[in-house]
Amino acid sequence: MSEMTAAHAQGAATAQIRESYMAQTRRKRLYGTMMLVVFVALMASGFMTAEARNAGGFWGGLHQIGDFPAALLSEAGEKLSELPANLVTYFPALVETINIAAVSTLIGGVGGILLSMLATRGLALWPRMIPVWRRLMDVMRAVPEIVIALVLIFVLGGGPVPAMIAIAFHTVGALGKLFSEVNENASLKPVEGLASVGANWSQRMILGVMPSVAPNYLSYALLRFEINIRASAILGFVGAGGIGYELKNAMAWGIGRYDEAAAIFLLLFVTIVAFDQLGSHLRDRLTHGRKEELLA
Amino acid sequence: MLRITQLTKNFGRNTAVDAASLHIGAPAMIGIIGRSGAGKSTLLRMLNRLEDATSGSIQFNDREISGLTGADKRAWQADCAMIFQQFNLVPRMDVVSNVLHGTLNRRSTLATLFNLYPTADIHRAIDILDRLGIAEHAPKRAEALSGGQQQRVAIARALMQDPKIILADEPIASLDPMNAQVVMEALRRIHEEDGRMVIANLHTLDTARRYCDRVIGMRAGRIVFDGTPEQLTTDMAREIYGADASFSEEATSTEIGALDRSAKAAAVPA
Numbered sequence: 001m002s003e004m005t006a007a008h009a010q011g012a013a014t015a016q017i018r019e020s021y022m023a024q025t026r027r028k029r030l031y032g033t034m035m036l037v038v039f040v041a042l043m044a045s046g047f048m049t050a051e052a053r054n055a056g057g058f059w060g061g062l063h064q065i066g067d068f069p070a071a072l073l074s075e076a077g078e079k080l081s082e083l084p085a086n087l088v089t090y091f092p093a094l095v096e097t098i099n100i101a102a103v104s105t106l107i108g109g110v111g112g113i114l115l116s117m118l119a120t121r122g123l124a125l126w127p128r129m130i131p132v133w134r135r136l137m138d139v140m141r142a143v144p145e146i147v148i149a150l151v152l153i154f155v156l157g158g159g160p161v162p163a164m165i166a167i168a169f170h171t172v173g174a175l176g177k178l179f180s181e182v183n184e185n186a187s188l189k190p191v192e193g194l195a196s197v198g199a200n201w202s203q204r205m206i207l208g209v210m211p212s213v214a215p216n217y218l219s220y221a222l223l224r225f226e227i228n229i230r231a232s233a234i235l236g237f238v239g240a241g242g243i244g245y246e247l248k249n250a251m252a253w254g255i256g257r258y259d260e261a262a263a264i265f266l267l268l269f270v271t272i273v274a275f276d277q278l279g280s281h282l283r284d285r286l287t288h289g290r291k292e293e294l295l296a
Numbered sequence: 297m298l299r300i301t302q303l304t305k306n307f308g309r310n311t312a313v314d315a316a317s318l319h320i321g322a323p324a325m326i327g328i329i330g331r332s333g334a335g336k337s338t339l340l341r342m343l344n345r346l347e348d349a350t351s352g353s354i355q356f357n358d359r360e361i362s363g364l365t366g367a368d369k370r371a372w373q374a375d376c377a378m379i380f381q382q383f384n385l386v387p388r389m390d391v392v393s394n395v396l397h398g399t400l401n402r403r404s405t406l407a408t409l410f411n412l413y414p415t416a417d418i419h420r421a422i423d424i425l426d427r428l429g430i431a432e433h434a435p436k437r438a439e440a441l442s443g444g445q446q447q448r449v450a451i452a453r454a455l456m457q458d459p460k461i462i463l464a465d466e467p468i469a470s471l472d473p474m475n476a477q478v479v480m481e482a483l484r485r486i487h488e489e490d491g492r493m494v495i496a497n498l499h500t501l502d503t504a505r506r507y508c509d510r511v512i513g514m515r516a517g518r519i520v521f522d523g524t525p526e527q528l529t530t531d532m533a534r535e536i537y538g539a540d541a542s543f544s545e546e547a548t549s550t551e552i553g554a555l556d557r558s559a560k561a562a563a564v565p566a
Contacts, residue, residue, distance in 0.1 A: 013431070013432075014422065014423065014426045014431055017422055017426075017431050017432065017434050018418075018419055018422050020435070021392055021418065021422060021434050021435055022415065022418065024435055025411065025413075025418065028411060029410070029411060029412070032410055032411065036410075
């Protein structure tokens with residue numbers, strides 16, 4: 001008899017769990033539907049607003065979207081024989097662009113590491129200063145590279161140095177933020193272990209934190225390097241030298257230098273692919289030790 | 297039912313599973329034992345098709361499994377549930393959603409994206425959780441549960457698949473003895489009550505003896521023993537584990553009872 005009552009009570013409890021879970025599911029679905037409706041409405045209204053403010057009109061201009069690539073490809077196709085010569089001509093400019101990106105990534109990375117350590121809870125040297133460092137990084141990220149570059153070109157004159165400073169400044173802010181997120185997930189146990197033997201702050205950071213976060217740092221830094229190659233190419237447009245300056249000249253409408261533009265695009269594309277491959281290879285090498293341990 | 301013929305898996309120059317052949321005629325509870333690195337996990341992972349075999353064949357009811365691709369392969373995986381040592385649940389989703397993942401093979405991406413599981417499935421998921429004694433945790437996030445409870449959620453996900461075979465890869469290796477017992481008893485019950493085939497990798501001999509109808513011993517990728525628990529002598533066990541005379545079954549045990557046994561054994565000479 002008591003067994004039957006127990007079984008009955010059990011059944012009632014399950015029914016109640018079912019009911020409350022179904023109620024929760026219905027609520028979640030309702031929220032989901034509402035979010036979807038709001039999202040679609042915002043997208044539609046936003047599109048209509050943008051369409052109204054647009055000078056040309058989205059639908060009217062849509063069929064012309066392929067005109068420039070088509071013109072560029074056809075002209076490059078006609079002068080295909082000149083492609084190797086063009087590649088050789090613009091290679092030194094590409095090297096200059098990559099150099100700007102590499103130096104600014106290195107400088108920005110070192111600055112980013114320092115700022116990220118100072119701005120991470122649990123690691124910071126002066127915990128009360130964390131908001132100050134964070135806002136500093138926000139400012140560094142907020143100012144567009146091109147603005148800094150324009151100001152510096154005005155002061156220092158055109159050339160690669162203003163571009164390098166401008167990109168490095170931005171990189172410190174961007175990498176600092178990413179690195180500090182990595183730091184937050186790092187284990188504090190090694191840091192505590194080093195503190196227990198009397199290590200100072202920089203020793204704790206270099207020996208306790210860096211080894212565990214280095215692969216993530218590297219992967220963010222390599223991504224930033226890629227972005228910086230593009231940024232340094234763009235800064236060429238405002239007179240900071242490198243391949244961007246050449247691209248700006250070659251891309252001008254109707255002067256018949258599209259073959260050179262195509263060569264420059266090709267160089268940039270190959271560069272990005274090459275550094276992407278190099279990056280994943282380096283990351284593999286750095287994390288390989290850990291992988292082997294996992295498989296064992 | 298399940299026939300494995302000359303199944304081999306190479307990782308680079310290492311051979312994880314070396315020409316394993318096996319025939320299982322009827323649903324049974326089967327334990328695979330062997331030390332770590334013997335190829336137990338790789339064998340199960342090949343059965344579930346998480347891993348592709350280098351050579352050899354797997355047949356289930358005279359259907360070739362090892363060559364399936366795409367939707368056929370995923371349908372087989374739905375029929376052949378897998379339970380992992382580390383549970384492999386989605387930690388930030390609630391328990392019932394994790395169990396409902398067992399039906400993903402039958403649902404479209406769009407339906408799962410908007411959480412549109414049929415009410416009948418939701419009720420069945422809660423009933424399965426109830427059967428495993430963890431229904432009261434239904435709305436909690438999976439990560440909020442203890443290891444033993446999470447493993448039972450994983451078993452519930454497997455049952456939700458309504459599979460023909462349940463593979464369990466070291467299901468109790470991360471659990472304390474009490475939870476290990478609960479999980480193993482749940483697996484045994486599933487075999488006895490539902491008549492499903494259960495194949496479990498176990499790292500301790502006494503668990504295999506206690507819960508399994510048939511024990512398979514692997515060493516260095518080869519199947520070196522295949523028989524009933526009674527046929528598994530201490531000498532055979534030493535052979536499987538590659539151990540010398542100092543090896544005793546109690547030393548590998550995770551059962552609470554074994555502690556008493558070895559304590560008694562130690563007390564006798566004194």
